[in-house]
Amino acid sequence: MIEQLKNTLNQSSNIAILTGAGISVASGISAFRTGKNKVWDEETLTYGTYAFFRDEPVQSWSWYLNRFGSIRSKEPNPAHKALAELEKKALDDNKNFHLITQNIDRLHHKSGMNNIIEIHGNIDHIRCAKKHPTCDHGEPFGSLPFFEGIMQHFVNNPTLETLPRCSLCGDFLRPHILWFDEYYDGHSDYQMQSALSCLESCDVMLFVGTSFSVGITDIALRLLLDRNVPFWVINNEPKPPNKPLLKQAHWIEGKAELLLPRLL
Ligand SMILES: [Zn+2]
Structure with missing residues (x-):
């Protein structure tokens, strides 16, 4: 089946990829979700919100740093590298190739990819938390580079001060990421308009390591089904039987870091 996907990609001129947490597991980054039903864990749903940040900014930052602080030292695995190679090959052949990632870990950047839409933000930036009225360092356009030193006082002594x-x-x-109570059009860096154009123009789509439990995957599936665009899935888990939107998916069960290099 992987050969069939390889042929499909070779014959396509407008390729879209969407990656989720599963692609980074082999880099030592655990997925957000836990348990047999693969639902979001309660902690993430509670702490990963703007409302929680406003109520408990100290706890919110502590949770974020605890959860994501170590990600910055992680490196791309063969799955990220294979996608970077696929992009290079496609661009050399004058094809369109776009990647949308749910991941904030920056591993696609580290692997040398170019056309990356970080639909949920990234760990290398922060921004002002102000929303109304807006501040130039906050949404909808502002951000600042994150550097380790900026949190040092807080890490040594986590207080409001x-x-x-x-x-x-x-x-x-605040972190430059999309929280559960926020919207894709909240910040220009999420590139929602580019994501939509890519989903509305691609002639094939490959989903890698996503559990289809976030808004962008539902949006993507609906747009693809509307246009009757073939889509493929590489996932460690079997195809869920109870998800009608995935009925037409060409599903390849297996590890992304083993399967994606075989597309080269
Ligand atoms: Zn500000």
């Missing part, structure tokens, strides 16, 4: 603040308006700085 040591939380980093915006130099323009004095509000707290």
Whole structure:
């Protein structure tokens, strides 16, 4: 079946890829979800919200740093590298090739890819938390580079006083990621419009390591089905029997880091 996917990609001129947490597991980053039913764990649903950040900014930052602090040292695995190679090959052949990733880990960047839509934000930036009225360092357009030192006082002594603040308006700085109570069009860096154009124009789509439990995968599946575009899935888990949107998926069960290099 992987050979069939390889042929399909070779024959396509407008390729879209969407990656989820599963692609980074081999890099030592665990997925958000746990348990047999693969639902979001309660902690993530509670702490991963703007509302929680506003109520408990110290706890929110502590949770974020605890959960994602070690990600910055992780490296791409053969799955990321294979996608970077596929992109290079496609661009050399004057094809369109776009990647949408749910991951904030930056491993696609580290693997040398170019056309990356980080639909959920990334760990290498932060921004002002202010929403109304907006601040130039916050949404919908502003962000600042994250560097380890910026959180050092807070890490040594996590209190409201040591939380980093915006130099323009004095509000707290926050992670540059999409929280569960926020929207894809909340920040231009999520590139929702580019994601939609890519989903509306691709002639084949490959999903890698996603559990289809976030908004963007539902949007993608509906747009693909509307246009009758073939789509493939590489996933460690078997195809879920109770998800009608996935009925037409060409599903390849297996590890991305083993399967994707075989597409080269
Ligand atoms: Zn500000």
